[in-house]
Amino acid sequence: MSSTPVIRGVRFYLAHAPGLVVHGSKPSRDIARDPAVAGTLRGALRPFDAARDYPPTQVFLGALPPEALHARPRPWADAAVPSPRRGPHGEIAPEEELLGLIKAGDEFDLVALERGFAAEARAALAAHPLATPADLARLGKGASDADLDTRLAGPTPALSLALPSGRRVGAVIAGHEVDQTLAADVLLENLATKATATMALRGLLAAEGLDPARVDYVLNSGEEAVGDRYQRGGGNLAKAVAAGAGCVRATGVDVKGFCCGPVHALALAGSLVAARTFEHVAVVAGCSLAKLGMKYQGHLRAGQPVLEDVLVGAAILVGPDDGRSPRLRLDAVGRHTVGAGSSQKAILEALVVEPLERLGLKFADVDRYATELQNPELTEPSGSGDVPLLNYRVIAGLAALRKEIAPAEVEAFVRRHGMPGFSPTQGHIASAIPYLGHALDGLRAGAMRRVLLLAKGSLFLGRMTQMSDGLSVMLERNAP
Amino acid sequence: MDLKGKKVIALGERDGVQGGAIAACAAGAGAEVVLEKTYCFV
Numbered sequence: 001m002s003s004t005p006v007i008r009g010v011r012f013y014l015a016h017a018p019g020l021v022v023h024g025s026k027p028s029r030d031i032a033r034d035p036a037v038a039g040t041l042r043g044a045l046r047p048f049d050a051a052r053d054y055p056p057t058q059v060f061l062g063a064l065p066p067e068a069l070h071a072r073p074r075p076w077a078d079a080a081v082p083s084p085r086r087g088p089h090g091e092i093a094p095e096e097e098l099l100g101l102i103k104a105g106d107e108f109d110l111v112a113l114e115r116g117f118a119a120e121a122r123a124a125l126a127a128h129p130l131a132t133p134a135d136l137a138r139l140g141k142g143a144s145d146a147d148l149d150t151r152l153a154g155p156t157p158a159l160s161l162a163l164p165s166g167r168r169v170g171a172v173i174a175g176h177e178v179d180q181t182l183a184a185d186v187l188l189e190n191l192a193t194k195a196t197a198t199m200a201l202r203g204l205l206a207a208e209g210l211d212p213a214r215v216d217y218v219l220n221s222g223e224e225a226v227g228d229r230y231q232r233g234g235g236n237l238a239k240a241v242a243a244g245a246g247c248v249r250a251t252g253v254d255v256k257g258f259c260c261g262p263v264h265a266l267a268l269a270g271s272l273v274a275a276r277t278f279e280h281v282a283v284v285a286g287c288s289l290a291k292l293g294m295k296y297q298g299h300l301r302a303g304q305p306v307l308e309d310v311l312v313g314a315a316i317l318v319g320p321d322d323g324r325s326p327r328l329r330l331d332a333v334g335r336h337t338v339g340a341g342s343s344q345k346a347i348l349e350a351l352v353v354e355p356l357e358r359l360g361l362k363f364a365d366v367d368r369y370a371t372e373l374q375n376p377e378l379t380e381p382s383g384s385g386d387v388p389l390l391n392y393r394v395i396a397g398l399a400a401l402r403k404e405i406a407p408a409e410v411e412a413f414v415r416r417h418g419m420p421g422f423s424p425t426q427g428h429i430a431s432a433i434p435y436l437g438h439a440l441d442g443l444r445a446g447a448m449r450r451v452l453l454l455a456k457g458s459l460f461l462g463r464m465t466q467m468s469d470g471l472s473v474m475l476e477r478n479a480p
Numbered sequence: 481m482d483l484k485g486k487k488v489i490a491l492g493e494r495d496g497v498q499g500g501a502i503a504a505c506a507a508g509a510g511a512e513v514v515l516e517k518t519y520c521f522v
Contacts, residue, residue, distance in 0.1 A: 259522075342518075343501055372495060374522045384521035390495045425522050458494050458520035466518075468494060 005270035005318050006325035007475060010436040011204035012060060012090030013196050013313040014424075015098040016052070017292060018045040019163045020192070021309055023185060024292030041296060045164045046305045048094045053080035056375045056422035057310070061087025062437045066419035075304065076377060089437030090203060092310070096121045097128065099161065099170065101195040102188075104135035105244060110173055110187050112151055113161075117169035118142025130202040132246075143170075159184040179229045186225075193224045193286030194237060196313025198244035201284050204315040205245060215317075216278035218242040218252030221265035222285040223427050226254070241284050250282075258457030259372070259431040261285070262314070263471045266453070269318040270328035270473070281318045287311035288427035295425070298382030307378050312429045316436065326443040326451075326475040332358045334454065334472035342468050344394050351454040351472040352395055353402070359474070363399035366417065366474075367448035370435035371395070372456065373423040392418035431455035443477045451475045484510035492518045 021027055022038055030037045051057060055076045058064045063083060072079040085092050100121030103111045113121060122139050125131040143151075151171040152158045161170035172191075175182030197220065205212050218238040225233035238252030255265040262285050269281040289311060296306045318328065332355040340350045356363065369392065376386035396413040399405045405413050423430040432453040442448035454472035459465050488511040492499030499518040507513050 259520075342498055344495070344498070372522065379522060382521075384493075385496065387495045387522055427522075430522065456494065458518075460518055461520055466500070468498075468518075 003274055003276055004321040005273035005328045005330065006321050006478065007266075007328060007436070007440060008317040008319050008322065008325045009204055009208045010089065010314065010316045010433070010440060011200050011207055012437070013199035013203060014057065014060060014090065014092035015095070015196055015287070015311045016048050016092060016309060017095055017098055017289075017311050018306070018309045019095055019161065019169075020289060021045065021293040021296070021306055023159070023188060023289065024294060024308070025290040027293040027296060028185070040300070041293065041306060042164050042166065044296070044300055044306045046307070046309060049082070050077065050080065050305070051310055052085050052092050053083045055079055056377070057092055058083050058087065059422040060089070060312070060434055061092065062089030062441070063087040065438060066422055066435065069420040069422060074377060088441070090200070093199075094124070095163065097124045098192070098195065098311070100125045100139055101131070101135065101199060102191045103170075104138045105191055105194045105198060106138070108175060110175060111170060111191065112143040112148060113139070113170040114148060114168065115142035115144055130199060130206060157184055159188065176228070181225070181227055181229045181232045189289040190224055190226050190237070192289045192311060193222055193313075194240055194244065195286075196311050197222065197237070197241045197284040197286035197315065198313070200313035200315035201241055201245040201247075201282055204282070204317055208317055210280065210317065212246035213249050215242065215247040215250045215280050215282050217272060217281045218247060218250050219265040219269055219281060219283045220252065220254045220285065221257070221261035221283055221428060223256065223258060223261060223288060224286065237286070238284065241286070247282070257469060257471070258459060258461065259428045260455035260457035260469055260471050261428045262431065262433050263453055263455040263473055266316065266318065266328065266473050267330070267333050267471060270330050273318055273320055274330055279320060283316040283318065285314045285428055285433070287313055288429065291425050291427055295378060295382040295384070302381040304377070304381065308425055310424045312424055312426045314429055314433055316433070321478070324444060324478050326440055327478055329359065329474040329476055332474050334470075336468065336470035338467070342466070345398070347456060347468060347470050348391070348394050348398060351470045352452065353398060355452065355472055355474055361450075363395070363402070363404050363413070364417070366450045366452045367442070368419065368435065368439065368451045369395055369417055370432040370439065370451060370453045372431055373419070373421045373434045374425050374430045375421045375423055378425050386421065388418065388421040389414065439475055443475060446477065446479070449477050486511045487514045488512065489514060490516040494518060494520045495522070
């Protein structure tokens with residue numbers, strides 16, 4: 001007998017990481033070519049309050065609905081008002097907490113934090129409801145400046161951790177002297193991913209009131225490659241995150257699919273619950289540190305601060321029908337097949353039209369389409385356009401082609417069934433799932449009946465195929 | 481624009497027009513597509 005899977009909850013852990021921007025892929029490459037770029041970047045970073053109060057952040061945390069951004073003039077920072085760091089869907093943490101948690105998740109003594117900074121991180125984390133005594137124990141007393149000098153001098157390659165002020169606060173050493181898959185920058189990336197996903201999962205379980213020991217399985221759906229040179233990307237971060245969140249009776253696995261990894265993982269989690277293989281499955285995704293500062297040049301040209309300074313982790317709980325949480329419609333999973341063709345129209349026909357046809361629904365029967373939700377203020381200055389809007393126009397265009405709306409109604413359809421982008425450019429995080437908290441609220445409160453989550457993956461980036469990928473899952477209100 | 485006999489580099493993007501579609505249009509208009517790529521800008 002199968003069980004209808006529902007999504008019980010979602011939680012996000014955002015971390016402001018301005019000091020780590022220099023370790024983003026684009027900034028670090030540019031700094032290697034021209035060290036003066038580091039100073040330019042440091043001069044254009046936002047303080048924590050600005051990142052916290054930025055309206056798209058408050059939408060992510062659930063304090064504002066996405067539609068609220070329509071009414072605010074851009075740049076959205078001008079409309080910022082002092083706001084709490086915690087909202088209905090998660091929190092945004094300052095950098096000292098993030099770095100403390102990175103150290104707390106470091107089981108191989110790869111990270112050393114300077115003694116004074118470690119004390120600051122300890123004080124901040126001691127007051128955090130989700131930090132554990134084990135975190136504080138692993139944080140330790142910190143290292144002296146001389147210790148940091150020794151670590152940074154080698155022979156194992158290392159990188160320095162600094163705050164935007166330039167203050168050195170730590171060091172990360174490589175996990176091996178020559179293995180590039182265990183280089184210091186790779187391990188920093190993976191430890192940040194682990195920390196953000198772990199905090200999101202802790203927050204989710206606390207919010208849901210679910211004993212961590214009742215989680216049976218964890219699917220990690222982020223893009224980061226955990227492994228060594230003989231098994232690059234071999235995984236398994238899921239189990240490390242499960243351990244960090246106290247899920248002592250869980251194991252798990254990593255599900256990879258570029259930006260559509262989380263939606264693939266949701267479909268898999270629902271299937272595992274439906275088949276009664278497991279009762280509670282958590283889908284997690286950590287941050288993409290490599291994407292910090294990815295488009296900083298555009299921001300600087302536009303006179304903006306470096307807006308890609310926020311890392312995001314996510315956790316989603318899938319379980320058996322509880323009579324109130326939105327159902328995952330496993331009978332209408334949209335998939336972009338090998339034979340479907342790679343045009344935008346072909347991809348969105350596979351992800352939108354096919355599921356609708358299978359369920360006998362019209363485009364307007366879906367209250368909201370959650371697609372690529374990158375914040376346009378992050379992408380437009382570098383010429384990448386408004387990504388959500390591009391996607392919504394194609395969806396509306398398909399509705400017009402099928403004569404469900406008139407061509408003149410395309411923009412109205414986009415406005416009614418789409419939303420402005422509000423997500424940091426955090427890879428897999430930005431695809432569909434930032435809306436999940438709003439979707440669960442709306443579907444539970446009865447204001448909405450259906451939400452379609454759809455995500456695309458750029459498989460061609462890995463040079464193994466020219467194809468893209470995509471998957472969609474329909475969420476439906478539980479009560480009639 | 482007359483593309484006959486011209487060499488074309490087709491750079492597409494995932495969320496817009498993919499490189500393959502640009503290349504097909506250019507080739508259909510008589511151009512020689514010398515490079516075709518699709519990028520993801522997010």
